Structure formats: structure tokens, C-alpha cells
Amino acid sequence: MSEPILTISHLVKSYDGKTNVLNDISFDVKEGEVIVIVGPSGCGKSTLLRCINALEPIQGGQIRLRHEMITQHSSNIYKIRQQIGMVFQSYELFPHRTVLDNILLAPMKVQKRSREEVTAEAMELLSRVGLKDLADRYPRQLSGGQKQRAAIVRALCMHPEIMLFDEVTAALDPEMVREVLEVMLNLADQGKTMLIVTHEMEFARAAADRIIFLDGGGIVEEAAPDEFFSHPKTERAEKFLRTFTFERKKKIAGGKTKNEE
Amino acid sequence: MNLGLEVLLKGSNMLRLLQGLWVALKISLIAVAISIPIGLVLGILMTFHSRVLHVILQIYLQIVRIMPQLVLLFIVYFGTTRLFGINLTGEVSAVIVFVFWGAAEMMDLVRGAVSSIPKHQYESAGALGMTKKQTYQYVILPQAVRRLVPLSINLVTRMVKTTSLITMIGVVEVLKVAQQIIEANRMSSPNAAFGIYLVVFILYFLACWPISLVARHLEKKWAVN
Amino acid sequence: MSMEFIAKYIPTYQKAALLTLRLGVLGILLAIAVGLLCTTVQYYKVPVLRHIVGFYIEVSRNTPLLIQLFFLYYGIPKLGISVTPEQAGVIGLAFLGGSYMAETFRSGIESVPEIQEESALSLALTKRQAMQYIILPQATAISFPGFMANIIFLLKETSVFSAVSLMDLMFTAKDLIGMYAKTIESLSMLVVFYLIILLPISILGNIVEKKLRYAGFGT
Numbered sequence: 154m155s156e157p158i159l160t161i162s163h164l165v166k167s168y169d170g171k172t173n174v175l176n177d178i179s180f181d182v183k184e185g186e187v188i189v190i191v192g193p194s195g196c197g198k199s200t201l202l203r204c205i206n207a208l209e210p211i212q213g214g215q216i217r218l219r220h221e222m223i224t225q226h227s228s229n230i231y232k233i234r235q236q237i238g239m240v241f242q243s244y245e246l247f248p249h250r251t252v253l254d255n256i257l258l259a260p261m262k263v264q265k266r267s268r269e270e271v272t273a274e275a276m277e278l279l280s281r282v283g284l285k286d287l288a289d290r291y292p293r294q295l296s297g298g299q300k301q302r303a304a305i306v307r308a309l310c311m312h313p314e315i316m317l318f319d320e321v322t323a324a325l326d327p328e329m330v331r332e333v334l335e336v337m338l339n340l341a342d343q344g345k346t347m348l349i350v351t352h353e354m355e356f357a358r359a360a361a362d363r364i365i366f367l368d369g370g371g372i373v374e375e376a377a378p379d380e381f382f383s384h385p386k387t388e389r390a391e392k393f394l395r396t397f398t399f400e401r402k403k404k405i406a407g408g409k410t411k412n413e414e
Numbered sequence: 415m416n417l418g419l420e421v422l423l424k425g426s427n428m429l430r431l432l433q434g435l436w437v438a439l440k441i442s443l444i445a446v447a448i449s450i451p452i453g454l455v456l457g458i459l460m461t462f463h464s465r466v467l468h469v470i471l472q473i474y475l476q477i478v479r480i481m482p483q484l485v486l487l488f489i490v491y492f493g494t495t496r497l498f499g500i501n502l503t504g505e506v507s508a509v510i511v512f513v514f515w516g517a518a519e520m521m522d523l524v525r526g527a528v529s530s531i532p533k534h535q536y537e538s539a540g541a542l543g544m545t546k547k548q549t550y551q552y553v554i555l556p557q558a559v560r561r562l563v564p565l566s567i568n569l570v571t572r573m574v575k576t577t578s579l580i581t582m583i584g585v586v587e588v589l590k591v592a593q594q595i596i597e598a599n600r601m602s603s604p605n606a607a608f609g610i611y612l613v614v615f616i617l618y619f620l621a622c623w624p625i626s627l628v629a630r631h632l633e634k635k636w637a638v639n
Numbered sequence: 640m641s642m643e644f645i646a647k648y649i650p651t652y653q654k655a656a657l658l659t660l661r662l663g664v665l666g667i668l669l670a671i672a673v674g675l676l677c678t679t680v681q682y683y684k685v686p687v688l689r690h691i692v693g694f695y696i697e698v699s700r701n702t703p704l705l706i707q708l709f710f711l712y713y714g715i716p717k718l719g720i721s722v723t724p725e726q727a728g729v730i731g732l733a734f735l736g737g738s739y740m741a742e743t744f745r746s747g748i749e750s751v752p753e754i755q756e757e758s759a760l761s762l763a764l765t766k767r768q769a770m771q772y773i774i775l776p777q778a779t780a781i782s783f784p785g786f787m788a789n790i791i792f793l794l795k796e797t798s799v800f801s802a803v804s805l806m807d808l809m810f811t812a813k814d815l816i817g818m819y820a821k822t823i824e825s826l827s828m829l830v831v832f833y834l835i836i837l838l839p840i841s842i843l844g845n846i847v848e849k850k851l852r853y854a855g856f857g858t
Contacts, residue, residue, distance in 0.1 A: 203757075206760075206761050208757050208760065208761065231763050231764075231765055232763075234760065234761060234762070234763035235763040237761070238761075239758075239761040241754065241757075241758060241761075243754065245754055245755060245757075245758035247755065247758075247759075247772075247773055247777075248777065249776045249777050249780065258762070258764070258772060259759075259762035259763060259764055262764065262768055262772065263762065263763045263764055263768070307762070308761075308762070311762060311763065
């Protein structure tokens with residue numbers, strides 16, 4: 154068994170000091186593992202990812218990347234963040250820079266790599282996600298799906314050990330969702346370690362090595378995808394999964410439905 | 415050191431200063447009261463898609479934007495006498511200039527407020543079967559007013575501040591009264607200028623600041639999300 | 640209109656316009672410096688100083704330049720500090736303009752969403768780098784129209800300089816009206832000279848603003 158890349162133990166997060174958004178969260182992410190976190194809106198999924206990247210202070214527990222503690226006050230937080238790539242729901246490309254300049258910024262300024270080297274890598278990655286011809290465009294000239302693929306490339310160019318995806322398809326038109334998810338599936342196939350928050354259940358089932366079901370700030374269920382989707386162990390998970398399926402109540406005479414009594 | 419604060423307490427000096435301030439405030443209030451309706455009408459005219467109207471109003475706005483108000487005051491106060499042989503008092507000249515200026519600013523605020531309402535609002539009102547009049551009455555104007563009110567209150571503050579200029583066309587307002595008081599007490603309190611002008615400064619601040627606060631409060635309260 | 644009169648006094652107006660421009664530019668540069676300082680203090684929430692800055696902004700924005708100048712030029716010297724008319728003009732303009740600049744810069748920075756900074760941090764940029772490469776370039780572009788409006792506003796405000804016996808355009812016009820009763824000529828020259836100063840800046844501002852908008856800022 155390989156050593157975990159990311160270890161989260163007894164994590165507590167609270168915004169107001171009274172109610173805990175995340176309450177005693179513990180899990181590991183091993184090298185090459187793809188973990189998909191699902192759960193109802195407001196369950197703390199996004200907050201969890203933000204804590205892992207030290208964008209939020211935490212109130213208890215620990216987050217470790219290999220042996221390094223992740224807190225906002227870590228003196229080496231900028232070193233740690235290089236190991237963690239993050240992709241946001243709203244893309245957050247920098248609107249005043251072209252796609253290529255978006256990608257070049259951090260490798261050149263943070264990792265002090267040469268422009269030639271990073272450009273070569275960026276172009277290679279861009280062509281792999283089908284954006285080679287758009288490298289010199291500004292973000293506003295791109296579709297949502299294109300922006301999100303560019304944002305993924307931007308994060309990948311830093312060579313992170315683990316990638317965090319925060320509902321990256323939630324703002325996209327349906328036909329663009331697939332092009333982004335395909336890119337992520339490819340990364341999974343290449344053995345990239347990923348932590349994904351999503352509402353795309355079919356994708357979760359296909360991509361995940363493990364599903365974590367978060368509700369009310371805690372881990373309610375943790376299982377292999379087939380097991381989780383076919384035989385959820387808890388009632389809360391079952392109820393959550395039911396929100397993704399539809400059934401029409403049979404009409405009866407008089408226009409009333411059966412259950413209306 | 416005698417810095418003139420006791421001069422204020424002498425006789426009716428403080429009262430005279432306040433009366434001077436009132437002259438300035440009165441002129442700005444009159445100007446505001448006239449500019450707002452004119453500005454409203456012009457602003458709404460500006461949102462109509464008439465090319466000619468738009469160009470004319472734009473030129474008007476640009477003139478007002480580019481000329482210092484004091485230049486406008488000089489033109490009206492000194493120029494009209496010369497051109498038309500009418501002798502306008504400083505007060506009347508001031509009201510004319512401030513209305514000319516205020517109406518243009520108000521017009522632009524109204525245009526901005528109305529055009530800031532997204533097109534979808536008109537469409538969704540239309541989709542609900544509302545007439546054009548109903549759309550404006552129930553959907554567009556209530557939203558536009560919320561954007562407009564704080565900005566027009568700010569315009570009032572600017573107007574009050576600008577009335578300080580009327581002393582330069584000879585209107586006896588707070589600054590002029592201050593000069594008179596300082597002059598009259600030159601022998602007994604040669605340093606009174608410090609205290610008196612400080613008080614004038616504070617008086618203007620007290621007149622403008624509360625208005626600004628109200629504007630900011632409404633702006634926050636009615637902020638879109 | 641007497642062309643002869645106009646020709647004779649163009650140099651006088653020229654001199655006055657140059658005075659307005661010189662003091663105006665100086666005052667505006669100082670105002671920008673004051674504005675940047677205030678914005679920095681407010682952005683980093685420097686204790687104590689931020690309250691002083693907040694108070695200054697309120698006072699500066701809620702009092703007329705003319706009154707500020709009177710206090711500066713006629714009031715302050717009574718404390719034994721000598722103030723020349725030119726100093727009063729420049730300092731007054733900086734005092735007034737500083738708060739306008741500060742408000743413009745602040746709203747520029749505030750209009751860059753916080754998540755843009757987080758996005759930069761998640762790429763391991765330091766806070767300083769995020770400010771330099773991500774926030775400031777966007778804030779600058781967003782502030783630009785307000786910045787130009789401030790410059791025009793401040794140049795217009797210089798028209799009260801004659802109140803502290805500076806021989807600016809207003810002073811010249813009033814003087815000529817008083818001396819020769821050539822009202823129309825004097826006023827026309829006044830307007831033309833203000834147009835010469837303000838129109839190019841206004842047009843330049845519009846051009847740059849359009850350029851910035853096309854450059855892909857502000858998605």
C-alpha cells in the first residue's frame with residue numbers, strides 16, 4: 154500500500170465559531186487515486202477543497218500533504234500550493250491575459266522556469282485538450298467549456314501532485330459539460346491524483362476510485378462507486394441519489410394524482 | 415493666541431454666518447427643485463432612440479461637463495447684461511447656471527439608471543402580457559428609481575458645494591459674511607480669519623456630510639445583490 | 640467684437656492658462672500620490688491610519704475647494720505659517736483631489752472579485768505577486784474612466800484659484816471686464832482657453848477608454 158499524498162484528520166471548519174461547516178472530517182488520498190465527493194448543496198464540499206488549498210483558515214484538525222502541514226500560516230504555503238492544482242467553478246482565468254499568458258504566469262514567476270520551456274509544455278497540453286489555436290485569445294473570446302479546459306491546463310502546467318476540481322462543470326451549458334469531463338477522465342487514465350467535487354453522477358460513477366458522500370458537514374458514507382450508487386448503505390445517501398431520478402405519478406380521472414389525498 | 419472664535423460670539427455674528435449659509439443652501443435647493451423635473455424629462459427623452467435628440471442632448475451634456483461652473487456663472491452674470499441689456503442679480507444668475515448644470519447631470523443619471531435595467535426585464539414583463547406603460551410603471555421605473563435616488567442625492571451635495579462659488583459674482587453668502595466679520599474686527603482680533611474660516615469650513619461640512627451619508631445609506635440598502 | 644482687443648490680450652490669457660496648467664498638473668500629481676497612499680492604507684486596513692484616512696476622505700469630499708482655499712490661504716497664516724498663493728492652490732487641489740482619487744482607486748480594486756486573488760494564490764503566487772500581476776492590472780483598467788473624470792474635474796476646479804489672488808484665467812477675464820468693459824471678448828477668450836485645456840484631455844480619455852475596453856479587460 155502506497156503512502157497517502159493527502160491526509161485529512163479530524164478537520165473542523167467554522168465561519169462564525171458556532172456552527173461547524175465541516176465537522177470532524179478524516180480521509181486519505183493515495184497516489185493515483187481519484188476521489189469524487191458528492192453531497193447536497195451546502196454540505197461543505199467546496200469549503201473542504203478551499204481548506205485543502207489553504208484559502209480558508211481551519212478551526213481544528215490537520216491537513217497534510219505528505220509530511221507538510223497545510224495551514225494559512227505555514228511558512229512554506231507557497232511551496233505546498235505548487236503541489237496542489239485547483240480548478241474553480243467560475244474558471245477564474247485572468248481576463249487581462251491571453252490564454253497562454255494565463256498559463257505562463259505562475260510557472261515563470263513562481264517556479265522561475267524559462268518562457269520557452271513552459272510555452273512548449275503549454276502548447277502541448279493545449280493541443281491535447283483541443284485549444285491549440287486559441288492560445289492567443291483572451292478569456293472573454295472563449296466559450297465556458299473552452300475557458301474551463303484552459304483553466305485545467307493552467308493548473309496542470311505547475312506539475313501538481315494532486316488536482317482539486319470544484320464543481321467545474323456546474324456553470325457550463327450541457328453540451329460543454331462533456332468536453333470538460335472527457336479531459337478529466339483522460340487525466341484519471343494517466344494516473345493523476347484527483348479530488349473532484351461534482352454533481353455529475355454518471356461521471357462520478359465512471360471516474361471515481363472511491364466516492365465520499367458528504368452531508369451536514371460530515372462524511373456519511375465512503376464506498377466504491379458501484380457499491381455507492383447501486384446499494385447506498387445509509388438512508389441519507391439513498392435519499393440524495395433519488396433526487397437525480399424522476400418518475401411521473403400516474404394520472405387518474407379528474408386530473409388528480411394518486412398521492413394527492 | 416486670539417484666533418477669532420470669540421468674535422463669533424460677539425453680537426449676532428454667528429447668526430449672520432448661518433444666514434449666509436442659508437442663502438447658499440436656498441439657492442441650491444431652488445436649483446435642485448427645478449433641475450430634477452427637467453432632468454427627468456430630458457433623461458427619459460435620451461433613452462428614446464432618436465438620433466437627432468440624442469446628439470443635441472449629448473452636446474448639451476458635454477458643454478456642461480467641460481466648462482467650469484464658475485465660467486458659466488461669469489458668462490451668465492457678466493455676459494447677459496452686455497448682450498441683452500438685462501441686469502441679472504447674482505442670485506438669479508446662480509439659479510440659472512445651477513439649473514443648466516443640474517438638469518444636464520440629472521438627465522445623464524436618469525439615462526444611466528434606465529439603461530442599466532437589463533433588456534430581459536422588459537422582455538419578461540412583455541412575456542407576462544404587460545403593456546409598455548405597465549412595464550415602465552411596475553417593472554422598470556421602480557428599479558431605476560432605486561439606482562437614481564442615491565445618485566441624485568449626491569448631486570445635491572455637489573450643488574451645495576458649488577454654491578460656494580456665488581460669492582465670486584458678488585452674492586452675499588456665508589463666505590462674504592465671514593469676510594465682512596473679519597474686516598470689522600480687524601483691529602481687535604487680527605487673527606480672527608483662522609477661526610472664522612474654520613467655522614465656515616465646518617458649516618459647509620455639516621451641511622453636506624449628512625446628505626452624503628443618506629445617499630450612501632440608500633445606495634447600500636438598494637444595492638443590486 | 641473687437642479683434643484688436645482679443646489679439647492684444649491673447650498673451651495675457653496664455654500666461655494665465657499656463658499658470659492654471661502648471662498648478663493644476665502639480666496639484667493633480669500630488670492628489671494621485673495622496674490617493675494611492677489612502678488606498679493602500681485602506682486596502683491593508685492599517686490600524687489608526689485607516690480611521691484618519693476615512694475622516695480625511697469625508698472632510699475633503701464634503702467641503703468646497705473654495706472654502707478649503709480660504710482657510711488655507713487666509714486662515715492658516717494666522718498660526719504663523721506662511722502660505723504663498725501658489726502653495727495654497729497646489730495643496731488645496733491635492734487635498735480635494737486626493738479623496739476623489741482614493742475613492743476611484745478603491746472602487747477599482749474592489750471591483751476585482753476576491754476569487755481572482757484566490758485563483759492566483761492557488762497557483763502558488765504570493766499575495767504580492769497576486770496584487771502585481773492580477774489585481775492591479777485589472778483595477779487600473781477599471782479605474783481609468785473615473786481617473787480621467789477626476790483629472791477633468793480637478794482642472795475645472797482650478798477656476799477658483801483667483802480667490803487666493805492667483806492670476807489665472809478667471810482672474811484675467813474678470814480684470815479685463817472690470818477695466819475695459821470688453822465683456823464679450825473677455826468671456827469668449829475665457830471659454831476658448833478652457834476648451835483648449837480641457838477638450839484634448841477629454842477626447843484623449845475617451846480614446847484610451849475605448850482601447851482598454853477592446854483589450855479584453857473586464858469580461
